[in-house]
Amino acid sequence: FRKKELKVDELYNQIINGDKSALSRGITLVENNNPKQQEKSAELLEKCLPHANRSIRIGITGVPGVGKSTFIEAFGGYLADKGKKVAVLAVDPTSTVSRGSILGDKTRMETLVNHKNAFIRPSPSGDSLGGVARKTRESIILCEAAGFDTLLIETVGVGQSETTVHSMTDFFLLLKLAGAGDELQGIKRGIMEMADAIVINKADAENKRPAERARSEFRRALHLYPEKENGWKPQVLLCSALHREGIEEVWELISSFEEKVKKNGFFEHNRQEQNKFWLLQTINEALKNRFYQHPEIKELLPKQLKAIERNETTPFEAAALLLEKYRNL
Amino acid sequence: FRKKELKVDELYNQIINGDKSALSRGITLVENNNPKQQEKSAELLEKCLPHANRSIRIGITGVPGVGKSTFIEAFGGYLADKGKKVAVLAVDPTSTVSRGSILGDKTRMETLVNHKNAFIRPSPSGDSLGGVARKTRESIILCEAAGFDTLLIETVGVGQSETTVHSMTDFFLLLKLAGAGDELQGIKRGIMEMADAIVINKADAENKRPAERARSEFRRALHLYPEKENGWKPQVLLCSALHREGIEEVWELISSFEEKVKKNGFFEHNRQEQNKFWLLQTINEALKNRFYQHPEIKELLPKQLKAIERNETTPFEAAALLLEKYRNL
Structure with a gap:
């Protein structure tokens, strides 16, 4: 845990000092979908935001x-x-x-x-x-x-x-x-x-x-x-x-x-509107990620897709089943 | 509860008998976003599916x-x-x-x-x-x-x-x-x-x-x-x-x-592919509905949007806050 904080801090310091290689590593971190890396990425972003x-x-x-x-x-x-x-x-x-x-x-x-x-x-x-x-x-x-x-x-x-x-x-x-x-x-x-x-x-x-x-x-x-x-x-x-x-x-x-x-005033206004849009987009992406990355869903979803192919279920039934499962996880 | 079941049954019977006014009412039910109506709508759809x-x-x-x-x-x-x-x-x-x-x-x-x-x-x-x-x-x-x-x-x-x-x-x-x-x-x-x-x-x-x-x-x-x-x-x-x-x-x-x-065989194949696509779409819509229709989120979201307008927060911070709240609800 200690080491993790240190690394993000270090990366942050290098980035705000204009180090291009650190910036590259920072972007690679941001692009990483792994939940642990996403935590670090959120930390890095929060630190960087006041400078952006x-x-x-x-x-x-x-x-x-x-x-x-x-x-x-x-x-x-x-x-x-x-x-x-x-x-x-x-x-x-x-x-x-x-x-x-x-x-x-x-x-x-x-x-x-x-x-x-x-x-x-x-x-x-x-x-x-x-x-x-x-x-x-x-x-x-x-x-x-x-x-x-x-x-x-x-x-x-x-x-x-x-x-x-x-x-x-x-x-x-x-x-x-x-x-x-x-x-x-x-x-x-x-x-x-x-x-x-x-x-x-x-x-x-x-x-x-x-x-x-x-x-x-x-x-x-x-x-x-x-x-x-x-x-x-x-x-x-x-x-x-x-x-x-x-x-x-x-x-x-x-x-x-x-x-x-x-x-x-429209420069600032436009950025605010974009930020509001980004908020909703970020939420929608996160909701989907949480669902599709969940181990149980990862196991169940392909089975439901197969069942649809075989006409054993309908998209509505399958969705209801998966959503109900997810609600109770 | 008794009455509700009766009504969906009735509507279903009228619809499969080709009653256009019942069909209209059925579609109105399907279009209603109210969670109670959505339950009825799911019931009606399930009954109707074998006939579609x-x-x-x-x-x-x-x-x-x-x-x-x-x-x-x-x-x-x-x-x-x-x-x-x-x-x-x-x-x-x-x-x-x-x-x-x-x-x-x-x-x-x-x-x-x-x-x-x-x-x-x-x-x-x-x-x-x-x-x-x-x-x-x-x-x-x-x-x-x-x-x-x-x-x-x-x-x-x-x-x-x-x-x-x-x-x-x-x-x-x-x-x-x-x-x-x-x-x-x-x-x-x-x-x-x-x-x-x-x-x-x-x-x-x-x-x-x-x-x-x-x-x-x-x-x-x-x-x-x-x-x-x-x-x-x-x-x-x-x-x-x-x-x-x-x-x-x-x-x-x-x-x-x-x-x-x-x-x-492509008529059937295409419908199966469409059904798989519908499954994912139905899930994504439901995930969003659950989130945005939640009373706590309905109260918190406008506040976060206001805070973004006032530059008191960023889209990332606001999204993280709302998602964390939602996770713990």
Whole structure:
């Protein structure tokens, strides 16, 4: 018991001193589903929390092929060179994909990975988006406690992951391409409403013209949406991450957003609303974990599933049986 | 106690005798979240289950404006005239929308509503898609026990509702429009994969040509997907629900689907997989209900939410506190 306290304390001290390797170990702890490790993780989080929150959290989404890795390398590198402390996290339950996009392509991410002001963490593995989301949210806290002030949270835009990233960020950036028939079509409903900025990447050489046309199209489309509660009007920018063009403008836009919503109170309001949402999510995940991790349920559930397959029971009967058992455990 | 048993028995007898008003009352009972009513509801379901399952469950989705009400009126009317017993249910947590689409526009649904072989039930109210889904699944059982053999389950296609409807139906029909720039664009990823048929509505007069072009486009697009496990190749049809054209062809297609997957065993296999999914969903909903409906939690949760707003606590601390309290209750 003594030793355990000591280790969390030690980890905590290293993390708030900005030790990246300790931060990595801290995130690994947070990602561990083992109940004992979860206790330690809760302790670590509680200690780190007073040091967190001093950051801007930027969500970045876009379909595969849009150049997310290159953009994050360019944008993160620009910020790190400016003296910002940049942490890159990924949210995706299909971890192979985002591992590919963040760390797989070493040649593109090499500079940022080795930058003294940057920290890159691939997607946590997890069997549900809820689980992955919790781990990412907790990783954000640790990164912030370690002094990272600019968080880039990436998602590959599959299923609900954008909504998840949107629920944990201050600014939501949608990366797009032009010239590939990729203008308005293929945008999932709801993504446009979430975006604070649309950045059209690869706007160079023969792509420049189509990108400009796409910009007009997106601007028109954005005009159709009612003004956001926080008073921010989503903007459309062009960039070429590969040639490091338009990167500064993206940062200027985010800075002006930050200034505006900090002034009118919506930065703080949004974080409070997100915290309330996280409370409910954390509870729901915990309720499920308690149930499905219980040894008796672990033994009974597969039997009930088999019985359903054999038409010996119905989902309602089986659920009632398991829930009744659980109630009396 | 005596009286309660009598009432469920009575309701059960009326339902299996095909009494539509009893069926309505049964669904109202199933939709009631009150724990006492939920007990009765479980009893009713258990009694009805042996009489259920003898049906084809058809999911129908499409964006607002695509003509879902008109299509359901035409298609449901055609089937009811044929002697089928048709029940129409809606899945949507945003109940105002689907109430509008099913019952609001009386002039369009009038014929089906009054048909002796038809039963129409608007969307259940509910604060989560999970809750609405459970109610709809249980309503399906009651409808089937009442002798309805053809279930049309409608969703307006907002958020996750298609996935939910897909998880409770045998056949999934995507309704589309042509000529409104509505061909492939605006289709959410995943919807195409779910569709067993795409039906292009309003394919009449000056819309006929664009509809035919859209049909080619959809056919090409569908070819890009790998063959479904059940051996079914999704089809694209044209119809004009308003002019009652192409309706019979839709039913013939569904019948040939039913024959094929009943022969190769996938009809049954799919229902078993759905039942396993329902088991887990039912459990997850129940775990949440137990927690959030608990009197102590009902009192404590709003206080913790307030404390989060005032930055007096964090989502993690608040969740830990509530979960610990709940564990010891």
